[in-house]
Amino acid sequence: MITRGSQWHRWDPHIHGPGTLLNDQFGGGDPWEAYLKAVEGCAPRIEALGVTDYYTTNTYEAVRLRREQGRLSDVKLLFPNIELRLDVAAKTGFVNLHLLVSPDDPDHVNEIKRFLSRLHFGAHSDRYDCTEADLIRLGKAADASIKDDRKALAHGATQFRVSFDGLRSAFKESAWARDNILIAVAGAKGDGTSGLQQAADKTIRQEIEKFSHIIFAGSPSQREFWLGLKDVTADQLQDRYGGCKPCLNGCDAHDLASIGRPAEDRYTWVKGALTFDALRQACIDPHGRAWVGSEPPKGAMPSQAVSQVRIIDASWITTSDIPLNAGLVAIIGARGSGKTALADMVAAGCNAISSSAWNADENISPSFLVRARPLVGNARVALSWGGGDTSVSRLDGRDADDLAYPRARYLSQQFVEELCSSKGASEGLVREIERVVFEAHTQDGQEGAYSFEELREQRTLRYQQARRLEGESIVAISDRIATELENEALVETLTTQVAAKDKLIKGYIADQSKLAIKKGTEAQVQRHTALAETASSLTAKVNAFGAQRRTFVAMQDEVKNTRNAKSPEMLRDVMSRHHGSGLDAKQWDDFLLVYKGNVDSALTGYIAWADKEIAKINGTVPAPGDPKVPLIPLDADLKQSTIALLRAEMTRLELSISADKAVQNQYAALSKKISTEKAALQTLKTRLENAKGAFERRKVLQRERDEAYGRLFAAVIKEQEALIELYAPLMRRLDAMSGTLKRLSVKVRRVADIAGWATEGEEELIDRRKAGSFYGIGALQKVVRAELQPAWETGSAQDIEGAMSAFVAAHYKELLAHAPYAPTEQEAFRHWLKRFAQWLFSTDHIAVQYEIVYDGVDIRKLSPGTRGIVLLLLYLALDDADDRPLIIDQPEENLDPKSVFDELVNLFVVAKAKRQVIMVTHNANLVINTDADQIIVANTSPAADGGLPTFSYIAGGLEDAGIRKVVCDILEGGEKAFTERARRLRVKLLR
Template sequence: MITRGSEWHRWEPHIHAPGTLLNDQFKYGDWDGYLTLLEAATPRVEAIAVTDYYTTSLYEEVLSQKARGRLPGVALILPNIEVRLDVAAKSGFVNLHLLVDPHATDHLVEVRRFLARLQFPAYNDRFACTPEDLARLGRMADPAISDERAAFAHGATQFKVNFAQLKGVYVESAWAKANMLIGVAGGSGDGTSGLHQAADQTLRQEIEKFAHFIFTSSPAQREFWLGQRGLTAQELQARYDGCKPCMHGSDAHNLTTTAKPVGDRFSWIKGALTFDSLRQSCIDPACRTFVGPEPPKTAMPSQVVSQLVIEEADWAATKSIPINPGLVAIIGARGSGKTALADMIAAGCEALGDTAWRQDEDVSPSFLVRARPLIGDSKVRLQWGGGETTGGYLDGRDVDDAWSFPRARYLSQQFVEELCSARGASEGLVREIERVIFEAHANDDREGAVNFGQLCENRTERYRQARQREAEAIAAISDRIATEFEKDAIVTSLQSQAAGKETLIKGYTADLAKLVVKGTEAQANRHAELSAAVQTLTGCIAAFSAQRRTFVAMQDEVKNTRTAKAPEMLRQAIARHPSSGLNASQWDAFLLVYKGDVDRALTGYIAWADEQIASLTGQPVTVGDPTAALIASDADLTKLPLSLLKAEMGRLEKLISADTIVRNQYSALTQRIATENSALQKLRMQLVDAQGAAERRKALQQEREDAYGRLFTAVISEQHALEDLYAPLMTRLTAMSGTLRKLSVQVSRTADVASWASHAEDHLIDLRKSGPFMGRGTLAEVARTELQAAWEAGSAAEVQAAMASFIAKYTKDLLAHAPYAPADQTAFRKWSTQFARWLFGTDHLAVRYEILYDGTDIRKLSPGTRGIVLLLLYLALDDADDRPLIIDQPEENLDPKSVYDELVPLFMQARSKRQVIIVTHNANLVINTDADQIIVADASPSMGSGLPTFRYVAGGLEDADIRKQVCDILEGGAEAFQARARRLRVRLER
């Protein structure tokens, strides 16, 4: 035996035929039309359960038609005997279906014997379920009927089977239990769904518990019977003796519906076209049965090895092996050629690996490498489901790893040992997990990245740049705060200087009064008024002049921004965003330009300032008669130009004293007073500015704290970006159970408090000075208490609050440890800037991720446990890789219960998306996964020094011979299995 094992085939498990006993809508005797429809059905029907009420006559007729050459594509024909229970449904009565193994010895005779034991009491008599008694019942019910077949049909409508009786007859019949499967209709018309009254609940449950399968086309019912809706599989086991397969046929009573179920709800059964496959579907309904337009999708044909051929190999008795696209289990005794077969498949896929081929024959675990001296010119050829052929020499001579792409993933024992070894190779496992995480993201979400590192960079670069910008902003604000500290420190000095200036001006004013000649007091007073007006006007002109200088400087700045600053900022932006895909002309749109016409505006502002200065200055004034006043006594001095005011002051100075010397002194002293007043005015402006430094410093400090909060927002956003990166994987892991839930990813912030404190102790504070931070290590202790928790787990607001609290408590103490005195302004300012940058720095913070297994970083796991993680990775999480997965002894690091609890469901899930080939000694991985194909390896000793002769047989679990070999090899035989069960006091039920 060597077959591809269990494959999907379309069955018609419920179809009537011309002449069906009840509701016959076929054209009388139109067997040709009926058979032609079956032969032409799409998808092809390969198994037919011919259905009729209480009889097998139509089944026998279809067999005779098959014998005459009809239905060449149908490999299995079996009887489906429909009986009606004496249980009323919504419309009619509940129907049961008895499907019989057509290959059972004397199955027709035994079926008739079974049916004859079913009796219906009526008319003071008992009627057996035989054609004769049914016809007799029909005539009793309607004496007007004379035709024998009509009487038979009418009797069938009257005959009802008692459920308890049917159940008893079945239980008492060893033949029936061995060769008959019972189904019940699940619909509301003639099925158990029609038993919706509360009083019928127990009866409905008993009928459904008794049935082996359910006839239903309802997706909701199919999900229910698979433990996916309403009840779990465990609850179904307790209440209904387990999950049940659901099938659906066309239930055709006419040619129109023959092999055409409503909604293309075809029945698919996985397994050989034998009754044993139907039995197997009752054991593994989720894996073996499906209702739908086409069978469940598995691996893509182009990614499936469909045939292995061994050429030029006298040591291979079996030259060709068909391979199932699902789960393939290779079993056999030690040294039987299991790993040899896996190696050959891997070699044909170029998946054995350069490392394996380069190993020494004496130490390599690979069969092909060890056997290389004896293999000779043997080749392997693989036929793929898509039609492609690959292969090569089995000694590896034509392997070219520089250009080859492995067509399969081969987890040999050597590969697992290398990837999960204790010699630091665990980084390879980390990279594999990162690859799976990357591929868990849809192509649309990968943002052009080709690997995990690039995707991680894409997701976090934005926040790292924001972090850098806020750090630069904090540094700039710290410089401004240092300036405000300096201004605050000179308030007293400015006050002293201003007081000195006031005293000096007061003295000058007194001296000026002494120079006034008696009789000219009025002129002197007028001169003083003019002097005050001149000083005010001079201040205004000075302000306009300062504005003009500012506008001119802004013109220079605008020019510099256009020619140097903005182009450089654009170049930096282009460098920061190399993946933008923008061309030079598109990037030009990002060149910083001024919103308005600043050139025109600044030119206008300068012209305006010039106008204001000219207006305030006025035109030159020529003084004529010294006795004639230039300005009327009642004129508003604030509205006169500077030139007129100064001319009038000059006229008055000549009248105040006729003595030239005195007049010059008066003029000079007046000028000196004006100069000192101007200086005093500047001092007062500086003093006002310095006196406001404290408030501005507080505002800047708040601004810096806000920037620190924004910086931490960027840090936290980076953390969230990494969490989002792992979210697809974590979502899947959370939904899984068992060992997979032990695998997790943890993203966290870490604060290196020691390095943060050490930097300050080494470069910024004097540990020799007495104070709370005297001596090494004290700063780190305070930081751990006050800051570490917020740094590592707090929100941006919490971090900001913690830093504000730290500053309020300890800044004064830290300043006391400064290596420079505040009086040393240059050194202290430089130090304070460095101090602030350190205090608000984040170089000691990092966002990191760990891949954990059961709470432990995988880098710290034992090699065996890493192997478990690797297996979980490929079986459950590696969705993007649809290549065949070949694993040599996956159970190696797990106990039998873990194999059953963890690996069995994972293998069952994995085969739905890729071809899986395993070499195993574990019965759970073959039987409880319901493996699609079992390849049994056997070897006979070599004659001399050559290789053993390898033979292989293959089939599915529905094949009795395969099941026997599985039991013999993996369980030690049925007797050994039963002996163990007895010793363990486990009850085995047949």
């Protein structure tokens, strides 16, 4: 036994034939040839045929005889459909009921006649049984003019009404009927239960429909109702009608033109073997096994389903060819029977076994092929795909290709264990969820990205760049603030230095005044002093111009560096971050940062200007002249003189001030010192004024830094919002689901590493041994958790900016007091102050994290078993974009039976409608309650001489009694699972 199991076939359960008792329009003479050709010529072809007649099996017997003679070769299942009319009036007649009879019993014709004889009709003061003889008798009694038995039989059929209560009692009392008959009631308004519209008919309608196994109806609305998808739920159907029911539709042909042609091409499709048991299975699983439409439901794409497995050059496989169903394939068997071996071989043929699995230790690997690698030799697996192509792979893995895209997804035991381990939960499982998140986006929503990582980068890059740039701005501002803090600290020192310098100058002046000078030279002394002050003032100007000149020269160097290195590197950085722009090299040249103006010419001009001004002020030393003749007229504006001329005039005056050469030298030396010290004093005063302005400048810089800090967190919040939007398609799907899937969610949040940030500050920047608010280990962390963490993790950008400003205002001085260096250690303190500011306003400890949570718990913290549920939810319910075969080895591992039934069964049912699922399992619920389309049973014979065991396989569908028996024998609880499924229906599946 090796079949592909349950597949869709066209059934027509309701076709009349020549000689049907009522409304026979098939023509006179011998219409059988035309009738048989009409059935044989139907497209789509009819493979299961219910031959219908009223109250008798005559037409069925006639068709069966002709089929035995070689006709209707496509019809693999022929069964009688006996149409009855109940004694319940419908809109345009009486409610029609159909007895669909299993032909499996060789004596089924006699048995159904015996059952029909139990149905009675009272009329004309007599009782008439539902037999051919009594129907003839009733026809003649109703119309005495009828003498022909055939006409009397037909007329009797128009008069006979079956008591619903009588039929129900007869069915209940007959074990044969319960085992071999399925009841179908017409659902139409004319002669069906939909015609029972009056309130008084509500109860009888519900009783008839509850008694029936099948509804004869072709409309989509009827099907949706009877599946619990419209107006009532499946639970309500269970309470009122005994459960969901399949809707079947036949052509109800009474003439040749109607054969196999139901209205609107509403053909009946039943999934299963062409046996009556397939119809019983459709009663148990009406949603998955019965369909009315122009074609059967679509399942896996043919090109994405394995249709045949062939094992080549493997003497240890006795079943070398195994057909596979495109739906749910369940591989069962005793332990060591070759279940995982078959799954491994299919996975190997799909290139779905990872390199890590192939490279695992042969002694401990759970993979059959890895363990058996030394013994498989040249064995190969050839897979035929539904699309027509074939793939061949070696079973020892030597031709496995990591670069090739696997044609199936294989959830081997090793793979699941790796993903559900503590390490895997933070790596593989998260990556798989991210992949599903990515594929949940529409093609437009993926924005041309090829992976979750790329899409995430595209969505967040803008904000990450803004965060980086604002961070760099904060560092630069912090450096300037540190400089201003140094300046503030210099005010007191500079004030002292100015006072000392001023005192020194006054002392020099006093010393100079005490020198012995010629009488009558007081005017020359005053003139000398004036000249010295002017020269000092002009020297200060020269120094200023000199500083400007040095700046211009440095700017020339910076311009050169920017052109040659900085600007090209910035462009390369931009190009690397925006590689998706599509710009060519010439277009990128437009983005090279250049100076707006001609800075080279400008800087050269500025330097020349400074040189000119310096030369102009310095002047040239005049040629020696008459020492008694002034070089500068007394009435001249000294400020218009050059330094060289002033100093020459000062030298001339020094010679006339004293006759003593030594005094002259002393006077000249003091004059020079006074001039030098005054210049130094001026520099000190300038620095002091600059230092005094540092406080206000620092306040401005701090405001700018606070604003930059707020903008930085605005970018962080935007990044958080972008990630939330990234997960939105998945979240919308999860919100619409129920059960365990409802417990799976995604959280995107900001996380502050308070411990890491505070520890860095305490260990590297703050001397926690000093007395104060931040004394001891953990003091800083405690304050930060209370004052900054809430804003960092949940606040708006404005909240964060305000919180940091308040923190700085409250604790900055105390934090500075915990500095490991005294302010007097200027170099060390300055370096520390910059590092401290960079740390304080850093944001490296702030991260935007996304968590996949199950019942509010991060999957990284779940038990392996619960992570296993999440993994299966992922592949079965959420991975819509992946239409490749899904191969799973023992999905029930680590799951309790209730979880299997409550969570996995329905997910497998949904998944098999979209993709091929191949499952190795020991769980009866996963085989029976999923209504597996194909059961492959593995068997083994012991190995000989250290070789491999010999594996063999049989396969079929659950509608096959032999397969059902094996399921019950092998799987614990199998018979109970069957019983529970069939409990609500009066069908017997186990015989």
